[in-house]
Amino acid sequence: MREYLRRTATHGWIINVTPEGKQPPAANAVFNIETPVAIALFLRGEASDEYSPAEIRYIDIDGTRKEKFEALSHLTFDDPSWRSVRTEWTAPFTPAAATTWDDYPAVDDLLPWRNNGIMAGRGWVYAPSVDILEARLRDVINEDNAQAKAEKFLNADNTSLTKTKKPLPGVDTEQGTRRAFQDIPMLTQFQVVRCGYRVLDRQYVIADSRLLNRPSPKLWHGRVPDQIFAYELHSEYPRTGPGLVYTDLIPDVHHFRGSGGGRALPKIHPDGTPNLAPGLTAALRKHFGQIVSDEEVFDYIAGIAGHSGFVAQFDDELHTPGIRIPITTDARLWKRAVGHGRHLQWLQTYGAAGAHPKGYTDVRDCGIGTLLPSYEVAVGPGIPTSWSYNPATQTLHVGPGRWENVTREATEYVVGGANVLTSWLNYRMAAPKKRYTSPLDDINATHWSSSWSTELTELLSILTQLVNLEDQMADLLIDVIAAPQLTKDDLAGDGVKWPISDADRQPRLVTDGTLDLR
Structure with a gap:
């Protein structure tokens, strides 16, 4: 489509009214949808030449919905904020780089x-511990009501209670997938694999x-x-x-x-x-x-x-x-x-x-050369309902548990704008913060695993060192x-x-x- 427009038109204007990207703040969304919205205008002049790419320009419209509509009402073709886009036939209709960026190889080159x-396609196949996955599997396999079983499983185009599939590669994956899931009479064994669920969040997936x-x-x-x-x-x-x-x-x-x-x-x-x-x-x-x-x-x-x-x-x-x-x-x-x-x-x-x-x-390792967080008070066996951080004392509280020497910068480490520590902890609370699409998503941890305390200590140490590495x-x-x-x-x-x-x-x-x- 991009090549067709470049060859067919002589001029084009791309007006991006969602520069915030996917899921813009509600006050900024032009329409009540998650998808970014742009306005595209193309003109074909008499001197069109399919071998010369159209002259296309681009502009971002920022602000709240009201501010965007106001800006659109005054927008002109000679506004100085217009920028030229890339000219390659299939390149995105986005501004050409003002640096040598486009000369660098892409990481997938x-x-x-x-x-x-x-x-x-279903969140219940992931969990931070194996016993949660076992409980969910037992629940759906033992469900006798067909409608309730389907609601728990979440049938989709590529997966259903009756659909069979080729097993996943690996000796640690379920090999009996030529039998429909609904025909499993009882749970005797199951295969899970540790996965990179989120950045620095190692969870388990039913394989x-x-x-x-x-x-x-x-x-x-x-x-x-x-x-x-x-x-x-x-x-x-x-x-x-x-x-x-x-x-x-x-x-x-x-x-x-x-x-x-x-x-x-x-x-x-x-x-x-x-x-x-x-x-x-x-x-x-x-x-x-x-x-x-x-x-x-x-x-x-x-x-x-x-x-x-x-x-x-x-x-x-x-x-x-x-x-x-x-x-x-x-x-x-x-x-x-x-x-x-x-x-x-x-x-x-x-x-x-x-x-x-x-x-x-x-x-x-204490020899690493920086003051690392320490686990001072045990969380205990109960599952926490909340956690908090005190920047003044540099202490992280998880239920009754306490970690000290936790820097503010470590707690604020983000990837893609998402806070790594917040995400990790929220998945391990009594009421995890996640999407709930199946009744199985309500089956969660009922106790705090001691292994989570060890991993959280490691995570805090890693975040501290990542922050220190950033400037270098x-x-x-x-x-x-x-x-x-x-x-x-x-x-x-x-x-x-x-x-x-x-x-x-x-x-x-x-x-x-x-x-x-x-």
Whole structure:
């Protein structure tokens, strides 16, 4: 459609009346809908030429609904706020970058295989503990009333009580999915897998394809040793926080911020080979005159985009969604970025991947060199109904439990504008803050698990260290931008084969010992 309009029209004007993005504040919404709204006007003059793209301009209309209508009533075609859009045939109708942003390779150019996270279509298949999932499964399986059973299950196009499916890849997934779920007489065993539900929130998912609308089976194939998933909010403006996040667990589709979707960019293919554009590592070795490993490329990307300074630096450019990565030509800057990227991955995976620069293996190690939060008063067995934070005393209260030395900055760490600590805690209260779409969603934790106390202590320590790493990563990015860089075209000239078709973006699967390129 974009190419057709560029070839057919001679002029165009895009008026974005929802620059806030999806789910704008109620007072700002032009219509009472979640979807962003824009007005598009196109004109075809007598001198139209299908080989010359139309001259298209763009403008944002900010403010409340009343203020937007007032601005529209006075808008003219010669308003100085109009901006020219990109001219490539299929490019989005968004403002052209005023910087060299469009010359950088996109993150999914560098890491071609990309995949949506798990799209379950029902929230009750996720929980922060296995016993909650067991209770929900027993409830729906033991339900004798057909209508009530369907209401609990939540039938959908791709999943229903009667629909069978191919099992998910992996020895730890349910293999008996050729039988309809409604035919299970009683719960004797079930399969759960730990997943990256949200950033730094490791929950469990029932690993049964009959219960997942779009489970992303290729991503399940990608659960191989040494795997790490970069995760990008590719279709929306990322608001505040880092441009990319990382997990060593299979991610939910809303892993990035709890809404808006997103996609995973795995470090390696299921067959263990690197998920990199062909020729990329060789081209970088040529420029640096030294060995550059495949792993370093993945780490460099993390070091460049895994912090809030990246989104702040490229705020205007990121209103056209999609992360791009400036590639330095300076070997010293490359090394700094690789180090920061490994450190970031170590933190965001609770120490399971990446590396601390001083070799620590425990995210709570007292030798790390910063005052880390401490767990001082036990939460106890009861399930808390609320939690609170006192910035004056730097104490976090969870029910009767108390953590000390918790900095305000750690409690305010956000990804995609969503507070990480708030999200983690709210899922573990007596009445979790989440979407309720099935009666099974009312079955929640009745006691506080001691493992949650351990994990919360780790989470607070990680958030503290992520905050401390932010300034170092932001300083590095400024240095990279100020120094010479390799453009996407430069790297193509050095032999890099960028992905241009769906076939270039498929995972390399291993099936029965043979390479399956489908």
